[in-house]
Amino acid sequence: MMKPAEGLAAAALLGLATAAAAQGPSPSFLDAVERYRRGETVREAWSADRLRRSVADLKRLQDQSFPFEAAAMLFTDRDVQERTTDPGQEEVAPQSAPLLEAARQVLELIPDPERRRSFERPWLLAVALHLQQHGQWPLAMHHLELGLARYPEDPRFLLARGSLLEAQGARDLQVASPAGRDQLQQAEGCYRRALAADPELLEARLRLGHVLHRLGRPERAVPELERVIAAPEAKPRIRYLAWLFLGAVREAEGRPGDAVPAYAAAIGLLPHSQAAYVALSHALHRVGQRAASREALDKATARAGRRLDQDPWWGYPWGQSLEADERILALRLVTR
């Protein structure tokens, strides 16, 4: 990611503040961008009309040194501040995102293609995840598709799109909608393409195994999950989920007894997690080991914890959207 030349940007803003009043950005807009660059929190209201004018003014500006990235992030951060739904939502009623659309248009104005790509690529991904985090699934998908249209085999876009499709599919299957299966199949396609681009992307392989399980194809799910478990570089949270999903496959096959060691292996990796104990308790219940089942449940409830990251399963349905804040922060820092 290219960091805008700070000296150039400041000089450009200073010069433009007076000269551009007639045919460039307004002084108040330039002032807002400059304050943003300095790290101030800019809480100005941006009406639709003001946004439109600001972007139109920038389009007339023929200055490569203008900090377009900071202007885009000024709008992006305003959207982050204004979004009213709590993070960590399933899909909620659609809200518009005029600030993000304005930010995207600003990034389009970066004259140098390489400079534009180096910022736009992570911006599209971060914004998509931010929108997903706030339950704006169609808008999130729109940004992922924009990203994939420009960077078709980027494994991060493919993984994020697959995760969002997986979330939609899981929800739709819950309500017995026929769309659910189709979405899971599309997610499978995304994960396979992501793995073709980056065979070491273990999260894609893990999710591929899970989706195949949800699609009722255990014979294809198991090898993927076993590859994740066997990968020396797999982080504990990834391997934990792979064991959990392997246990779920065994239970779905009517083999709860074979699920027990899988859940126990998950517990061995992350002993402070809770879902694996619930899974173990239930599997033991199914095989008639009631005392052991209750003991596992006792251990589960002893591992209560409010932080979503205590148990990787708790964050799994939200896919990559849990990375949204971190990714936006990285973009913010690069513009300052």
Next chain:
Amino acid sequence: MRAAALTAFLLTAAPRAPQDVPTFAASVEAVYVDVFVTRDGQPVPGLGAADFEVKDNGVKQNVTLAHLEEVPIVAVLVFDASRSVAGARLEDLRAAGRALLAGLRPQDEAALVTFSHELRVAAPQAGDRSAVERGLDDLEPSGVTALWDGLYAGLSLPVSRGRPMVVLFTDGQDNVSWLGADQVLRVAQESEALVYVVAIAPSEEAAPLPSILQTLTSPRELPGDRGETQSSASVGLRALKRLAEATGGRLWPAGGSAQLGRTFLRILDEMRARYLLSYDPAGAAREGWHRLEVKVKGHRGTVRSRSGYFEPPRAKP
């Protein structure tokens, strides 16, 4: 499912058989069926064992009747503590929980399980209800919702003695349970607990679901019955209704959270107006699903009881 908690109580309770009260013989092999009989919407009192006909997998059984005043209720409260409960709803829930505790008799016991994404036994089963009251005070709504895991925990808590009653408070939304509805349904069928679901509309900021609660007041119809778009909450409530009815309990739409207290007390009223039948199963295979049919002989009335029970395979040594 043999009723371990009931058996534990009934085998140890002092015998009491006044002339006008049917005697009740408990054995470790006994099957218990908690029955609610209504006529024109009102509970029918005063029935005896001879008024009931119970068939286990189609085989008529010889039933006895417990004297309910002697059998403690074990109220396992399973409350949604996710962020959707925050605000006025939380205060109403606390007040309703306290009202239910106050409505219990001295010999009854209570426990509190809460769920958001995490499961928490806020208060284990005890006759001293102060732990449950503290648990209610300490409720701090946050996070997302593992409804089915929470209900599983409520059903699986060890109940040492009495009639277990699970009171689940929920808006039907679930987004992070490990277990699914069908898995918990089966656990409920193996449990002796009566499940009462107190359903409330999802919070205002969630997707609008104006029809859910009205529709749930119709006993046989839920969103989706007429092919309309279903939300995950309405599907969750439909599955919960099926589960509650399979145990002989029911789903109560609470309307607004201000009505929660009244709803909880109605559940207690219903528990006290029920009949507890028992029989040693005869002529039926032991393991597997047992379909139950309960009728009232010679009386007009509607009978609600669990639809059957699942006798699990014996654990291999």
